[in-house]
Amino acid sequence: MLAAEAPKITDWMQAWGSLAGLVMSTAAVIFTGLLFRHEIRVRREEQRDGEAAQARLIVCGVAELDVRGDEVRGAFWYVANHSSAPIFDLKAWIVANYAATGVIFEGDEELQTLHVLEPGQTHRGRLNFLDTYSAETVGLDHVACAAEFYDGFGLQWRREGGLPPERIVEFDDKEQSLLSLTWSYLWVLSDPFKLLWGKVLAMKSAASLHMQLAVLKRAKRRR
Template structure:
């Protein structure tokens, strides 16, 4: 077992304190001991007294060492837990990074109108993802498109296709370049991993942990649950 610098400083401080205390007691005893007469302490008295003092300080030293060891072990356990938590967080983040959405496939209806939009989500991670939502925004200011969610996408190259049909109400877009629209569109994923952690992931940046992995617009449209008995 190897103590860190802080623990050694604590042990050294406790040792110096004990030594200083012993020297103070010794100085006081010598200064106040009778020089002669029947009350003058004998060698056996000194040995017994110093033996008692040594026993007390040995006990204190043992208690100090045990305390230092306990503090050291607690610190080691705390660091180990923090390291394990960091490893788990990194593992979860790696799995979320491996969920990838393609750029939207866009089908035009006449000049500058969109009739259909589709996005494919791939799960290259080692575990399935659950309750997957896709939110598509074709251009700034456009209404969000919300295809039906997928209950599960299997791991290791599993995929699901999310499509929205706008034939009855085509969306007018700034231009008719399907490829350019698909590349510039904003796609946001919401999903839950196998551990129950919710995630939100856009086209750029790192995945973000969320408490509820459901698009805000879907949460707002969910029916309110009345309290029991109402």
């Protein structure tokens, strides 16, 4: 009697077919989530690249050192605006060029400011070092000009020598950006897997019900 009411091979085949469908659905959901996550990352990179378009056209550097005798007293710097929009609240100073080797140069020097630098203009100035250095020790490749400014969209940037511009973000904006990014990832991972888990439970219930009905039908036929 028990052997007669046991599930047949066709029932197992249908169950395995349901399991295969479940595996394929799982793979499709995971692939969709990963693809959407990649799309979010690409769009964020494109947004950051677009935001830095003007900042990349702001060039700062050291033209020459102010050498008096065998001592270096300061540096002549410049900031050039090659973009089509003005920059605001420009701050410039001299720092150590960390790409250079062999010299330890204390860079945190005098600061100069400018309210507006119009498109196509170059602002030049001279900064005194806080200390004097030997001309045999400190050369032009040991120092760099650093600048902070606001672009035409009100975003604040920092450039140092030939390095790429870096966005200066307030703490609240960073926190908001982190929360936004975390929420995006969680949303990508949560909704598809909630849907997947619902499908798993539904298919499990359907397979169990199907096998129970098959057993009942065979039992009725034997009666």
